[in-house]
Amino acid sequence: MDISPLFWVGFNVFVLALLLLDLLVFNRRDHVVSMREALGWSAFWVALSLSFNYLVYQWLGKAAALEFLTGYLIEKSLSVDNLFVFLLIFSYFKVPAQYQHKILFWGIIGALVLRAAFILAGAALLAKFHFLMYVLGAFLVYTGIKMATSGGEPEIDPDSNPIVKFLSRHLPITSKLHEGKFFVRKDGVLFATPLLVVLVMVETTDVVFAADSIPAILAVSRDTFIVYTSNVFALLGLRALYFALEGLMRLFHYLHYGLALILVFIGGKLLVEGFDVHISMGWSLGTVGVILVLSVVLSLLFPKPVVEEQSEAPGE
Numbered sequence: 001m002d003i004s005p006l007f008w009v010g011f012n013v014f015v016l017a018l019l020l021l022d023l024l025v026f027n028r029r030d031h032v033v034s035m036r037e038a039l040g041w042s043a044f045w046v047a048l049s050l051s052f053n054y055l056v057y058q059w060l061g062k063a064a065a066l067e068f069l070t071g072y073l074i075e076k077s078l079s080v081d082n083l084f085v086f087l088l089i090f091s092y093f094k095v096p097a098q099y100q101h102k103i104l105f106w107g108i109i110g111a112l113v114l115r116a117a118f119i120l121a122g123a124a125l126l127a128k129f130h131f132l133m134y135v136l137g138a139f140l141v142y143t144g145i146k147m148a149t150s151g152g153e154p155e156i157d158p159d160s161n162p163i164v165k166f167l168s169r170h171l172p173i174t175s176k177l178h179e180g181k182f183f184v185r186k187d188g189v190l191f192a193t194p195l196l197v198v199l200v201m202v203e204t205t206d207v208v209f210a211a212d213s214i215p216a217i218l219a220v221s222r223d224t225f226i227v228y229t230s231n232v233f234a235l236l237g238l239r240a241l242y243f244a245l246e247g248l249m250r251l252f253h254y255l256h257y258g259l260a261l262i263l264v265f266i267g268g269k270l271l272v273e274g275f276d277v278h279i280s281m282g283w284s285l286g287t288v289g290v291i292l293v294l295s296v297v298l299s300l301l302f303p304k305p306v307v308e309e310q311s312e313a314p315g316e
Contacts, residue, residue: 015232019109032097038243045237052233056226066281067221070288071230074220074266076241077259077292078213079234080252083242085205093198099180103195104239107202114207115231118214123224133270136215140267143215148260163204164197173197219266220284253304258295262288 049072057065090100126132167173173192178184182196217227265287269279 011229015112015236018236019105022105033101033243035244038240041240042237042244045233045240049233049237052229056229063281064223064226066285067223067226068230070220070281070285071217071227072234073285073288073292074216074262075213075231075234076237077255077262077288078209078216079238079241080245080255080259082206082209082238083245085209086202086242089198089201089205093194093201095195095198096177099177099195101239101243102180103199103202104242106199107206108235108238110203111206111210111235112232114203115210115214115235116228118210119218119224119227119231122214122218123222123227126218126222133219134274136219137267137270140215140219140263140270142267144260144263144265144267147263148257163200167192167197167200216263216266219270220281252296252299254299254302255292255295258291261291265291 053065053068053072056068086104089095090103095103126136171192172189173194173196174184174186175194177195178193180195181193182199184191184193214227214231217231221227221230266284269284272279
């Protein structure tokens with residue numbers, strides 16, 4: 001659809017204003033985000049997203065609104081995997097809780113810029129080369145199968161991260177934190193702090209996850225406006241969702257397999273279109289919703305057994 005450039009500018013100014021309000025007013029001081037605060041912000045971002053979805057429905061019609069809602073739901077669901085990896089990164093680097101919000105804030109700023117570039121490039125390629133839709137479908141099916149067979153236990157290894165390696169070679173890094181700073185100057189020399197390393201890990205991790213989520217949403221809608229805005233609203237609520245689910249993410253162990261099934265379903269939907277079989281957006285949205293609900297319900301009904309580590313006796 002043809003969206004006025006002024007609207008694109010206005011939408012991005014609105015998003016930037018929300019982020020600045022968050023950083024400079026509501027969270028200008030480093031603090032531990034409570035469960036109550038996280039749930040309140042989560043409710044705010046979800047309500048704002050659904051309100052925008054209603055505007056899309058009034059302005060662009062039912063089909064566009066369903067595409068936005070499906071894309072938003074897929075991105076929000078796939079972001080749970082991001083959150084689990086963020087939790088592992090924070091645990092690995094022993095990042096104090098009061099600094100985690102700041103890292104996630106700047107991480108999401110970077111993610112918004114990177115994903116906008118991915119979306120524009122992906123949409124342009126798909127518009128020019130139609131056969132890429134089937135390549136995309138096959139990629140999503142492969143990714144879903146790979147996700148299901150991986151066991152859902154990602155490893156964090158900063159030493160093998162090429163960007164972290166580059167950072168370590170070209171910039172001295174302090175051995176301890178300096179409050180919430182990313183850089184400090186000591187004896188006239190600029191040092192990076194471990195928080196900058198953590199931020200780099202968060203950013204590069206999001207690039208990896210974007211390789212799954214952006215193709216999945218492009219498979220739902222080929223409208224750049226719908227893909228971009230649904231992605232933005234899902235990312236805006238990511239920090240609040242992290243703190244709201246921090247203690248619960250490990251409980252939803254079947255959600256990982258549900259997400260894998262969603263990727264296979266979306267990829268299969270693209271592939272069968274080559275045989276003139278079309279699945280409506282309503283059925284797609286319903287299928288995604290049912291898979292997510294079943295994944296959460298099964299996780300609660302059949303909790304993952306707790307494995308107790310036994311330490312070996314001295315001399316054994």
